[in-house]
Amino acid sequence: RRFDARADTIKSDWNSQAMSTGSKPWDASWLERVRANMFAPAHAAISDWERFPWHFGAPSLHSSQILAADVFGTIQTRGDQMRDAVLSAVAEKVGVSPEGPWRLELEWQDSKNLLAEKTPTQVDAVAFGANAIILFECKFTEGGGGCSQIKPDKHGAAACDGSYALQQNPRSKAFARCALPAKGIKYWDFIPAVYDLSAETDYAPCPFAFDAYQWMRNLALAYCLEQTTAKNAVVVAAYADAEHLQTAHKVRHGGLGLPPKDPNRAIKPLSYQALISIAKVAAPDPIWEALSDWVLRKIESTA
Secondary structure: OHHHHHHHOOOOHHHHHHHHHOOOOOOHHHHHHHHHHOOHHHHHHOOOOOOOOOOOOOOOOOOHHHHHHHHHHHHHOOOHHHHHHHHHHHHHHHOOOOOOOOEEEEEEEOOOOOOOOOOOOEEEEEEEOOOEEEEEEEEOOOOOOOOHHHOOOOOOOOOOOOOEOOEEOOOOOOEEOOHHHHOOOOHHHHHHHHOOOOOOOOEOOOOOOOOHHHHHHHHHHHHHHHHHHOOEEEEEEEEOOOOOOHHHHHHHOOOOOOOOOOHHHOOEEEEHHHHHHHHHHHOOOOHHHHHHHHHHHHHHOOO
16 A cells, blocks of 8 residues: 555656657556546546556556546536536535536646646646636545655755755755745745745744645645636545545544645545535436445455
8 A cells, every 4th residue: 555655646757758759658458457447437537548647556446546537537427417516516515606517627737837836736636617616636545745855866865954944955056945936936925825824934844844745735726726717716635534544534633734824725625435425415326326336445445
């Protein structure tokens, strides 16, 4: 499980190169394993299997990416009426406008790159409604992702010592409190608007060096989307609910990431089991019971 969780958070260099060159990122047998690992009614959500941004761990039964595709791909492919009914019900559950029509995308990236990232944050699933945007950060066996700047490179040098304080990046030689703004990335432009933190204050350790980092990126992106679209944006943690799984444990015992200064911006946890239950009521169909059984088998395989 440790391998699956780690692999699922890493994008393949081979895949990235293939995206830019137009070559096939994966061979046919690998893709067949991915198809077999995905709930069949969700297959139509993948328009181009060869160019989809697959994770290393996609063929694994414990893949977070495929579990997200199982559930959100099924919602996406049910047709306009059912999709809108389900997403409107989810929107009501997480406290945003339920008004449709709704559009749902898997592995969405912000084409405007509002955070000025080298590679825009890839959101597992995004639902766009008439007045609201729901960003789904999806978890299975893994926890939240930490900041890569504190990890040593092959020479043993890390860009950041783990604190938010003036320091020199041993790689670039630049002086800054955080290595990311020195690279032009705008997280700390928006962090003070979301959290009770100042970009001009030192923090040791950095509040986003570890598990809170990935949740911060999502909340910063949601804030930016609100400012540019005039729609209410919320971040939902879609997770597999079982006592032995990391995200489920965090939901029960302390929450996800650093609390924002406005409680309404807090990450909204919603288990896959609860999401499917919402779908059963909002758009009754035998597909949801089949999906529930599929998801439960995957969760039981991690016990």
